[in-house]
Amino acid sequence: MNRGLVIQLIATGIFYGTPMAIAALGELLAERSGVLNLGVEGMMLMGAVVAFWVSRDVSGPNGLVLIIAVLAGAAAAAAVSLIHAFMTITLRANQVVSGLALTIFAGATGLSSYVGDLANLGGNPGRHIMNAINVFGLKDVPILGPIIFNQPALVYISWVIAFAIYWYVNKTRQGLHLRAVGENPEAADAMGVSVTRYRYAHVLIGGALAGVGGSFYTLVISSEWTDGITSGAGWIALALVILAFWRPAGVIAGAYLFGVVSALGANLSARGVQLPPEVFSALPYVLTIAVLAIVSSGWGRGRFGAPAALGVPYARDGG
Amino acid sequence: MSAILPAIPIRLEKRTERTPSWVQAATPVGAFLFAFVIVTVILLAGGHNPLQSYNAMLQASVTSTSAISQTLVSATPLLLTGLAAAVAFRMGIWNIGGEGQLYIGAICASGVALAIGAHGIGLALPAMILAAMVGGALWAAIPGLLRAYLNANEILTSLMLNYTAGLLLDWLINDSNSYWRDTSGASAYLVAHGKTIPGAANWPAIGGGNFSVPFGFLVGLVLAALLFVLVRHTWLGYQLRVTADNPGVGRYAGMASKRNFVIVMLLSGAIAAIAGASQVGDFTHILDPTGLQSPQYGYTGIVVAALGRYNPLAVVISALLLGAITNAGINVQSATFPQSLTGVIEGIILFCVLGSEIFSRYRVRVGAEKATVAA
Numbered sequence: 001m002n003r004g005l006v007i008q009l010i011a012t013g014i015f016y017g018t019p020m021a022i023a024a025l026g027e028l029l030a031e032r033s034g035v036l037n038l039g040v041e042g043m044m045l046m047g048a049v050v051a052f053w054v055s056r057d058v059s060g061p062n063g064l065v066l067i068i069a070v071l072a073g074a075a076a077a078a079a080v081s082l083i084h085a086f087m088t089i090t091l092r093a094n095q096v097v098s099g100l101a102l103t104i105f106a107g108a109t110g111l112s113s114y115v116g117d118l119a120n121l122g123g124n125p126g127r128h129i130m131n132a133i134n135v136f137g138l139k140d141v142p143i144l145g146p147i148i149f150n151q152p153a154l155v156y157i158s159w160v161i162a163f164a165i166y167w168y169v170n171k172t173r174q175g176l177h178l179r180a181v182g183e184n185p186e187a188a189d190a191m192g193v194s195v196t197r198y199r200y201a202h203v204l205i206g207g208a209l210a211g212v213g214g215s216f217y218t219l220v221i222s223s224e225w226t227d228g229i230t231s232g233a234g235w236i237a238l239a240l241v242i243l244a245f246w247r248p249a250g251v252i253a254g255a256y257l258f259g260v261v262s263a264l265g266a267n268l269s270a271r272g273v274q275l276p277p278e279v280f281s282a283l284p285y286v287l288t289i290a291v292l293a294i295v296s297s298g299w300g301r302g303r304f305g306a307p308a309a310l311g312v313p314y315a316r317d318g319g
Numbered sequence: 320m321s322a323i324l325p326a327i328p329i330r331l332e333k334r335t336e337r338t339p340s341w342v343q344a345a346t347p348v349g350a351f352l353f354a355f356v357i358v359t360v361i362l363l364a365g366g367h368n369p370l371q372s373y374n375a376m377l378q379a380s381v382t383s384t385s386a387i388s389q390t391l392v393s394a395t396p397l398l399l400t401g402l403a404a405a406v407a408f409r410m411g412i413w414n415i416g417g418e419g420q421l422y423i424g425a426i427c428a429s430g431v432a433l434a435i436g437a438h439g440i441g442l443a444l445p446a447m448i449l450a451a452m453v454g455g456a457l458w459a460a461i462p463g464l465l466r467a468y469l470n471a472n473e474i475l476t477s478l479m480l481n482y483t484a485g486l487l488l489d490w491l492i493n494d495s496n497s498y499w500r501d502t503s504g505a506s507a508y509l510v511a512h513g514k515t516i517p518g519a520a521n522w523p524a525i526g527g528g529n530f531s532v533p534f535g536f537l538v539g540l541v542l543a544a545l546l547f548v549l550v551r552h553t554w555l556g557y558q559l560r561v562t563a564d565n566p567g568v569g570r571y572a573g574m575a576s577k578r579n580f581v582i583v584m585l586l587s588g589a590i591a592a593i594a595g596a597s598q599v600g601d602f603t604h605i606l607d608p609t610g611l612q613s614p615q616y617g618y619t620g621i622v623v624a625a626l627g628r629y630n631p632l633a634v635v636i637s638a639l640l641l642g643a644i645t646n647a648g649i650n651v652q653s654a655t656f657p658q659s660l661t662g663v664i665e666g667i668i669l670f671c672v673l674g675s676e677i678f679s680r681y682r683v684r685v686g687a688e689k690a691t692v693a694a
Contacts, residue, residue: 036474038415083670092680093673096413096474097625100618101673105666109648113659118365227659235478242475278490285479285486289465292476297469306472315331 003143009260011147017252017259018155019044019216019230024237024244024251025161026209030081031241032169033202034182034309036095037084039102040210041234045112046080047073047211052218052225053119055128065128066219070154073215074208080106081207089199092313108228116225126223130154152220154212161209162248169248178202182307185314195314210234239288245295246307258284331681338679350675354668361663371655379650380643384530389650391536394642395601396421398539399594400620401627401634406546407587408621409629411563414584416462416477417591418617419484420455424592426488427454429499429516429599429606436520443520447596448538455592456585458484463584467577473584481617488608499606513606522600535597539635542590546631559583591617619645622669628676641665 023040030037037043051073058065080102087098106112116122130152132139139150169175180188181198189195217229236258244250264280362369380390400417407414428447436443461480465471491497493511501507501514522534550556562576594616603610623641627633648661677683 087670087674091674091677093676094625096415097408097621097669098673100415100621101625101666101669104619104622104662105670107662109659110662110666111659114365114657114663117657117659232482235482239475239479242472276490276494278486278494282483282486285482289461289471289476289479292479293465293469293471296465296471311474315333 007143007146009263010256011150012263013256013258013260014147014155015151015259016221016263017255017257018151018158019213019221020233020237020240020258021213021252021255022154022158022161022216023210023213023234024240024255025158025165025248026206026213027237027241028206028244028246028248028251029165029169029178029202029209030206031310032178032182032246032307033199034185034307034312034314035085035088035199035203036099036311037081037102037203037206038096038099038238039081039084039106039234040237041230041232042103042106042110042112043077043081043207043210044214044217044230044234044237045108045228046106046115047077047214048218048229049112049115049121049214049225050076050211051215052126053115053121055126055219056121056124057119059127062128066130069128069219070212070215074211077211077214078204078208080111081203081210084207085200085203088313089196089203092315095311095313103234113227116227121225122227124224126218126225128219129223130220154216154220157212158252162252166248179307182309185309185312189314189316199314210237213237236284239285242306243284243288243291331677331683333681334679343679346675346678347672350671351668353675354664354671357667357671358664361667362660367655372660375651375653375656376644376647379647379656384528386646388526388529388531390639390643390646391532392602392642393646393649394638395533395536395539395597396594396614396616397619397623397641397645398536398543398635398638399597400591400616401623401638402539402542402546402620402631403587403591403594404621404624405627405629405631405634406550406590407583408624409550409563410559410579410583412466412580412583412587413474414459414462414477414587415474415618415621416459416480416588417594417620418615419477419481420458420588420591421595421598421617422481422484422488422611423454423458424451424595425599425606425611426491426499426595427451427592428596429513432516432520432599433498433514436517439519440521440523443517444522444534444600447520447600448593451592451596452589455588455590455595457588458592459584459588460581463581463588466584467580485608485612488606488611492606492608516599516604520600521604522597524601533597533601535593535601538593538597539638542593543631543635550631555579555582591620594620614645619665622665625669626672640668 023044027037027040051069054069054072055065058068083105084098084102087093088095104110132150132152135149139145141149169178177188177193178198180191181193181195185195213233214230218225222229240251240254240258243254261280261283268275359369362372378386380386400421403417403420404414427450431446431450432443435446458480459477462473462476465476466473491499492513496502499513501512524531524533525537526532550560559579562579595611598611599606619641623637624634626637626640644661644664647656648658
């Protein structure tokens with residue numbers, strides 16, 4: 001492997017890892033509050049279809065339309081995440097089943113596809129696309145130029161989001177409350193923190209971020225809408241949260257690893273390396289299982305484990 | 320004690336007594352009616368005539384013997400994956416790896432059929448089912464053992480294994496010269512596809528004329544009955560229910576919860592794998608990566624199980640219902656009933672049923688002190 005290939009791999013890894021990273025950051029917030037949302041794939045698709053719809057039908061300056069499109073995608077995904085929040089927080093339904101129902105409801109043969117049909121989005125190219133930004137004119141700087149100074153705006157926004165979440169969770173009073181709600185809701189409740197309100201808020205923000213991640217597919221990667229365009233990225237986002245031990249920096253790193261590894265397969269076979277691309281594609285999943293097994297047992301559990309109340313509905317009477 | 324719902328003056332009171340039987344019966348019916356109303360609203364909002372859409376759906380799935388046969392085709396994999404999910408979820412074990420276990424079942428069954436299928440159905444059919452069950456059980460053993468002995472969350476590990484199994488499936492057909500892939504002639508390389516299993520290994524359909532019942536559906540019916548007996552009337556089932564409902568009590572009574580956990584995972588994986596074997600034996604007669612992956616039978620099976628409230632006999636009914644909806648989506652595919660509605664309808668039904676369960680667990684009181692029970 002030469003240097004050019006490595007640089008290209010990292011740059012594409014960051015590019016393709018970004019939508020998964022943004023969605024996973026949202027899921028991280030929901031899970032930190034104790035709500036597992038397996039509906040990420042469905043929420044991303046809602047974000048993707050609505051963002052594309054807006055970018056096709058709203059006219060105006062490119063930048064403004066793209067901002068509106070991303071926000072509309074976020075709002076649509078947040079709206080469907082509200083169903084999950086209502087089911088699991090208010091009605092105390094099983095989070096696994098409700099999340100799966102959300103993916104079926106909104107997913108590739110569900111509402112996102114229905115919206116695409118109704119608005120006649122299939123087969124039409126979009127009119128606005130988010131191009132790479134030549135940041136500070138540094139894109140031609142060796143090595144770092146193509147990797148970090150020549151990416152679309154959402155890549156930079158994802159770094160801001162990751163840092164903001166890190167700051168929020170670890171350094172603010174609300175973040176402390178959030179962790180309490182996810183680890184020990186009874187104690188949080190006794191402290192006067194509204195478990196219900198915190199969980200609703202974080203599931204909704206999680207949904208909005210999944211929508212932003214989804215919009216990356218129809219505004220940046222492709223300028224078309226096809227049913228199920230995210231092709232499983234939402235499920236990978238779920239894996240990322242675990243792989244990252246529920247920490248934002250880990251989510252970003254993990255997402256880029258997924259991105260690089262999936263780009264690696266195609267690049268190597270193009271260069272005549274005789275290893276099936278499926279082996280590379282499977283690597284992150286197998287790695288996640290291995291990491292999960294290691295951190296769940298014994299030494300890692302307290303430090304790196306899942307929020308203690310993840311998946312458990314909260315009711316004062318013990319549910 | 321009561322919890323205040325946001326904005327609405329509703330209080331939930333935990334039921335201390337047994338849930339009245341009329342509530343248990345009325346809840347799913349009410350949920351379905353509610354779902355029906357929402358779907359109608361969505362159809363109207365989308366500019367469809369709901370009557371036409373429902374009519375198209377019924378014609379495609381219910382109103383003739385051939386339509387019912389089509390529904391059974393869609394219901395067969397859902398029944399099997401639904402039972403697989405039901406047996407695990409009932410025991411509080413969140414096996415969402417039915418999808419991957421189904422792929423493994425299809426791989427094992429088609430492998431066996433290619434090897435010995437020519438010797439006749441009497442040998443091939445049991446061998447295919449057995450091979451699938453062993454493969455699926457072993458695949459499910461991975462998350463089972465990881466959970467039992469290393470405490471790794473089985474939701475997440477079984478989910479990851481679904482992707483791994485899907486990639487294995489892709490590799491066997493698309494990127495290798497494996498035993499499963501058709502490598503005879505140039506056209507086989509142009510579009511990668513699997514070898515067709517010998518005709519003698521095609522599973523028999525029962526029926527006559529326009530009406531036929533896939534063999535896999537019958538297997539599902541027998542399994543549903545067996546599972547019902549297992550859960551309700553055997554020592555193992557009793558242990559499992561006790562452990563599921565109260566792990567502490569189970570442990571105190573000397574029940575081996577880790578071993579039981581693994582047993583349930585093996586059983587669930589084996590049943591999901593039969594769905595894969597049935598896809599090959601009953602319908603496609605070939606190992607088809609796309610055909611197995613795109614319908615997401617494994618995930619939909621969880622919906623089926625939840626609709627049937629994890630009761631094996633009720634799962635038969637919910638599999639038929641979702642089979643009918645799925646089939647309508649596949650076979651109508653027109654302006655009156657776009658395929659995208661299948662997910663919307665399935666999702667809404669599930670949400671309504673799931674949400675309605677609260678009525679059997681809680682008394683719902685509206686207003687501050689008024690004692691009205693809504694159901």
